[in-house]
Amino acid sequence: MQTTTLSFSNLHNHGDLFANLFRARRQSFIIQKNWDLPQADGMEYDQYDNPASRWVAVHDGENHVLGGFRLTPTTAQCGIYSYMIRDAQRGILGGSIPQDLLFGEAPVDPHVWECTRVFVNHATPMAIRRRVHMTMAGAMTRAARELGATQLVALTDAKWPRWYGRCGVEAEAIGRVMWIDDGEFQCVSINLASKMH
Template sequence: MQTTTLSFENLHNHGELFANMLRARRELFIGHNKWDLPEALGMEYDQYDTPASRWVVVHDELGQVLAGNRLTPTTARCGIYSYMIRDAQRGLLDTIPSNLLYEEAPVAETVWESSRLFVSHTVPAHLRRRVHAKLVMELGGAARRLGATHCLTLLAANWPRWAARVGVDMTAMGPVMNIDGIDNQVVSMDFSSNLH
């Protein structure tokens, strides 16, 4: 099992890995979860998949994607969009409630958003916990390399059950909200104690 953090600067060094990650997102989010999201060429994407973002991918040696995640700086801008959580709060996204945060969404160089986090439904149950931990560990490493002390993410509200297992200090940043039949909550992941 390997982890790779992709950027527009290094995509060419990793063959089909970026496309495979977008295909895995499509398979899970559109095929399995039945979410209404943009797709093309068998890949899921949205307005936040820009050169400003990075993608953390857990994969095998053949490039089969086991898990993934997108990191976007909270300082990003692309037309009217910034980052998903902030844009939802601003009422720009009709699929996520605007009252998802207790306070105004942060815009800071040391705060990034973690979104589109997934573990492929094809990963066997006995490996899922290990794959998830590997993803979160690399997410923290990538965030620190980018200068982030914190990452905001919209997660299933069961995060308190597994936060300690992955060794990340997490804090609720908004209320529990039901989105598409699943209880979700915005959480801040604190990576500041791991900065060197």
């Protein structure tokens, strides 16, 4: 099992891994969860898939994606968009995510990044799913640290307390539990300061 951090500047070095990540996202979010998201050529994408973001793929070394996620700086700006949580709070996502998702103001800080589009491929065998989760948690910490982040913010499944601790992730709620599309979600802050060594 391998992890690769992808960016617009290095994707040419990784064959079809970048496209396969977006194909696996489509399978996870559009096919499995039935979310109404943009897609093209069998890939799911949105306005935050731009050169400011990074994508981490957990894969088998043959470019078969087992899971992944996206990291976006909270300082990002592209037209009217910044990052998903902040844009939802500002009301520019059309109400698909409630504006009152955070207890306070969405951060804009070079040391705070957002983690989104977290998934485990539906085809990943149950026997290795826990290992994939652990690998993703480690990859999230390493990739964010390399980008200079001391904190991540994420809109995640509201059951996060059950498994974040098991994966060694130190997190706290920064918003209320909300029903969105097909389940309960909550914004969390993930502390990476203790991992900065």
